[in-house]
Amino acid sequence: MKLFKDAFWLVKMEYKQQWIAVISTFIMCLIVGLFMGTFLSGFTSFHFEVNSTSFDSYFLDFLFLGLAPSFATLSMAKPYLSYRVAKHNPYGKRMAVLRSLPISVSVLALSRTLFMLCTLVIMSFAFFGAMSIIILIFSNNILEWMTIGDYVIFVFVWFGFMLTIGGLNPYVEYGMKGKMLHFIPFIYMGFVIIIEIIFFTFFNQSVIEAILQLIKSYGFIVAIVSILIGIVSCYEWNKILKRRLEKRDYI
């Protein structure tokens, strides 16, 4: 219990100190949510059959897959916006102070994971909330090919994915050199492109189409599996981060 109490105290302090970045990231998520909602509402159809080559669905894949990690961190914080700031390794320096204090590495790693989780919940609330409002207002198109139930499952599936990938953020921030904050997104986008190529080559459809197809076939189980994978991933990311915090040089 003390572990969680100490970790939550650190999370609280972090939010207190980073309140500007919290608000700006929240606004960014709202805007992205509004954009995605508008984009989805204008969508005429998804192609669940093979040979789908709709450009829009691939573009949507890039948006969903590409933006997923940014909801689990304060992506409007200065180090993310400026390479010059990131280069000076602000997160590493912050961790150096924490490591010099009488705080166990377990508490530090847990606090970062909890911060990631809390941020993900807040930011995905903004993102999905804004997206859902637009979809509900302009529901004519989208609800022709997707029920509200399907949409809710879709949101949970996507939240599970964000949970799975979100643990990457604390690792990059506190386990790597500052400039990696600006290099890792390119590497990640490279992975997204590979995944897209794989889906296009082997399934002839986009990831989102494949997920919607799974939702149509298996319903809420897809969301449960996605969230479970997310939870296990968070646990594993936390272990990896703890190991890294123990081993890295901070200065």
Add this chain to the structure above:
Amino acid sequence: MQTKVLEVTGLEKRFKKFHLGPMDFELEQGMIVGLVGANGSGKSTFLRLLMKLMREDGGVVKILGMNWKEEEEEVIYKKKIGYAGELLESFDSTTIKDIKFFISHFFPTWNEEKFTRLVERYRIDIDEKFSKCSKGTKKKIDFIFAMAHEPQLLLLDEPTSGVDIVSQKKMKEDLIRFMEEGERSIVLATHTVDEINQLCDQIMVMDQGRITQSFYKDEIHDHWGRVWVSHITNNVKNHPNVIRFEVNPAQIVTNHVSNVEDVLQAEQITINQTQRLSMEEVLEYLIEQE
């Protein structure tokens, strides 16, 4: 009763262009050890390794009788250590008051009265943001945070560097008072001769990541000297206690005056004059010698 505050055995850290150690180091309770050495000799790295800000490549450390590697024990001993090592840069946008609120949370022994007294003594405005403070003020803040939780062991990395003369004097006074308040110890990395003269019991010279020499301050005063002589023979030139010699006028710098005097007598060399060296001169020789 615990008398050894710090026991370091075979501590090593390898970088691409620098290798610290293997280092053996012991610190007794009630002692102040001064770490001296040229820039880049490894003083700061050694202190950072002790604080676990860097991962060692080998060696064992016991701090305040506790195992360095146990996570639980690390938390306990860090509560008893005051470290000043210029880490607070990441709190640039935070006020001193807020940094204090954050740091003090982790120290059950935090002495608020002492903190207030020290910030008043050093004329620190606690409502000021850390980024707005001068280099010297940042050093003083570092020093105050290291002192305010009543640690048993202070690890100070050049605490007076860039600090005004009046505050330097106050810091020395505070360190003397700190030592008088109980069974406490200090490891002080410094380039300041006054600090060594006025504070340190023992001096360790570091060079290229190793402790090359270790002396008690009294030993230096007793043994180091410059001896003017009639002439210098080869036996004298090659004597291990002769640090440096000059032929014209003939003179020797030695780290053991009485030993060298015996040799000079045996060689039938006349001693014209003997002078003890100041700490500054000794340190100059020690650091240059490496």
